[in-house]
Amino acid sequence: MLDQFRYFLGPSRFRALVLLLVITGGISIFLTFIPGEIAVLLQSALVLIFGVGAAVIVGGRMNNEERLRWLAIIAPALGLFLLGMFFESYRAIFFGGSIGWVIVGLLTFGRARAPMQYREAIKAMRKNNYKEAVDIMTDLIKAEPDVANHYRFRANLLMLWGKYDRARRDYQYIIHAAANDPAALVEGYDGLSGLEMQLGKYDAALEAAKKAYELAPDEWVTAYNVGLLQDRLHHPEQVLEFLGPRLTAHVPDSRHRLLIALYKMRAYARLGDLTAAEAELPHMRHEKGGLNEWQRILASDQAATLRDNFAEDVALADALLQGKTAVSELAPERMPL
Template structure:
């Protein structure tokens, strides 16, 4: 089966699962190298009641509806394509790196109540969007809820509606309410299924015992009996779950909004210091000091009733946010706040939108308002902490993350955020301790490994850095960042072949990885591989023709091979792009000096010094040029200034060089 091509495009890499009517494959798109997807092959059920023409139409309609959901919500698996071959139907879906909820819920160990509440809040918020679009999931179960590795968010996958059209299979009976079995699914059929998940989590049922719930029913009412005297569970939480799984859908919660409201009332009623804190989720992109947050608010409406108009405005704001239209999201949520001044969720969401717009001041203000409304919410402190981080207020960021940790000591993301701020303040030991704690709480937290590895490298703990990057690669072989950072570390160890290999792996995983091309080009240049280096620099400039650093790297490369005109041309282009870049003037001065144009070199060094009066190397180079021009007095002044600046910065070797040039001039 491996290697087979589907739809003349998707090559099967491996078979993920084989069931009676559904087979699942991991595939790569031959037209988009390095792009992996999941393909579900749906076998047409025997004696299917629908004729093939009608079936095709229904399949296409449902697939279109599900695809639209994935485009508009970040926590719904994207449906990439659908097609038919040999009267069998296929779904091409986004491949989500992460772990199914079965690895958290069905392990035979009960979850804490606050963990279950956090799970309910997050999945219900996704369902709020799904139901508002007129879609019922129809197959809510732990296997169809994936905790995404990159940001720890829960992602809803495998909608049952499109699969049932072809297979007529209704899903796992353990999670299916009676009305759905009878072909009359309701929106609250999804609520029932999620309630079963919550029960399994609270009891700590292993996977092979989940079916026992359906046999534990009251003979007269048909309601599931899941609590016993020895089980300690908050009575109000138990009542909410009981209402989620009522046998008669007419007596069940009628909407997701109702469940969210009661859960919020539950959190507000808890005694001070014991309020439930649901988990804040963050989208953190890697980089030395780059962190973008995207929060899923963990509590719902503060007011007893959320009027229809306000709810509609709120949902429109969320939809705009998920579509990336953050400005419109702010407008909608501002209207919600005017109507509901104590709506903490609206402040939270508007703060997220402001954050994505880069308005960190307003994002911070909204988080502060959320804290006023709920001082025990750890997530609001963390949210405000990241806004402070982006504003360069690292002490404030540390204070907020520390408060978040006090309220929720098991929040790995709070430790990670504090680690980033400690890194900026060069409190290296504290930063490493924070990243290590984040990893201890979340062993597959690749971003924490990445930042700890980078910090290890800065502290010249190269083997420890490589160990962290290798740990990431072992967990996720497709993480280009880990290969790139490992390449940087190998390069510092003078392991140039290993570094080239790592940069190449990063590029193979991400063909737009500019930094990997630049550093690989630098190593090729150092090794004398002129053609390979030039190809890498040219590739970067094809990706981004206005990238100053690419012209600088290529210019330095050309200069090292004696192509002075080519180097000067590249440095001149870099100056056009960044007229105040002192280093580029210094480099072009070197090129002019090497080709014998001392006057032009002197002018460039002078320009570099005018831009940066503390540029020791430019003074040194101008001193060399002035000495060659016979301007001894001016050359001595430059070498003295260079020596002074080198000494101030602790650059002993450069200081000795400047003193040596001074002595040579004085002895002439």
């Protein structure tokens, strides 16, 4: 759960939130040794500061709909909390009302749900009816032409359908229309990179992946994508640069950690350092759960694109773990004749 939350925030925002907690918490602990009403008021103010700061940090990672939903939950509770700070005789009532409103707000507004059209498109996709799924998203885009996420989802469906030119147009639209939205830009470049990779255009894919990385260097997935494409282009030094130990520590799921170890192993082998390559094998063994997850995912009817891109990597990782393939075979150009 903590890893997922850290991934959602990103390294910079997560560090900022921890720092805010340490500072406000430390001062609050110090104030417990000071008698008097003023210390209680200052502690309440610190709670307020932390709450507002946390809301800004976390809210910055949400889309507009999610921000408005949480604002409707938090803003009235915050107002009651402030009233409780200024009206001592009614403090218990206001503080209780603040907590009560949060509970009521969560029950009233609940979790954000995907629009009905997304659910219908997903149902059609699962039946391999990609035309119907795309048509549903096209109708939604006509009704809401300024929502970048609609284009991203339609582009993903077009990718699955094999309509690469149409998917490219959607990703390019996101890039051009989202000039002031870094998160949407990253998604646009990331999607375009995946498309070009699917077509075997690794140089174009790497160019788009680097632009995503420049916009979000603290996001593990942007560095991972660059490292993956450097592997495809046989650039071992750059693979090791982007897939270093700092990145692995921030990757939340086992299946990507498995491939990172594989790409690093192959990079070391291509550089002729078989000792360092062998040292990656224990890391791969630690991610056997990720291997099993990959095998389940690739067996899906909707995983054709993933199979094209990663089936050979997953099979190679399996062969290495079973001892059917030697590490030295990862760089055949360096094997003795």
